[in-house]
Amino acid sequence: RGIHDIDRPFSFANKPEYIFHDSPGFETGDEDQLKKVQEFIQKRAKATNVDDQLHAIWCLSLVLPCMWHLLAVQVLLCS
Numbered sequence: 001r002g003i004h005d006i007d008r009p010f011s012f013a014n015k016p017e018y019i020f021h022d023s024p025g026f027e028t029g030d031e032d033q034l035k036k037v038q039e040f041i042q043k044r045a046k047a048t049n050v051d052d053q054l055h056a057i058w059c060l061s062l063v064l065p066c067m068w069h070l071l072a073v074q075v076l077l078c079s
Contacts, residue, residue, distance in 0.1 A: 006040050 004024040011019050023037050044054035 006037060 004022045006021045006023040009019045009021055011017075021040070023040075024033065026033055026037075041054060041057070044052065047053045
């Protein structure tokens with residue numbers, strides 16, 4: 001699966017202005033990872049420095065239909 005640490009930002013040489021944070025994703029019953037992502041989003045939502053703010057969330061699933069992605073993001077943001 002590789003190493004995914006939502007608190008460790010990365011970018012690509014051809015687009016250094018885009019900064020990414022990647023989580024390892026969610027496994028059934030893994031509440032710790034869900035809480036970590038929720039805390040990350042809440043912290044970024046409260047940031048006053050634009051460089052620390054979250055500007056987009058990309059949710060990718062190989063299992064759920066697209067409509068569920070919106071629900072998943074809403075749950076992450078509102079929980």
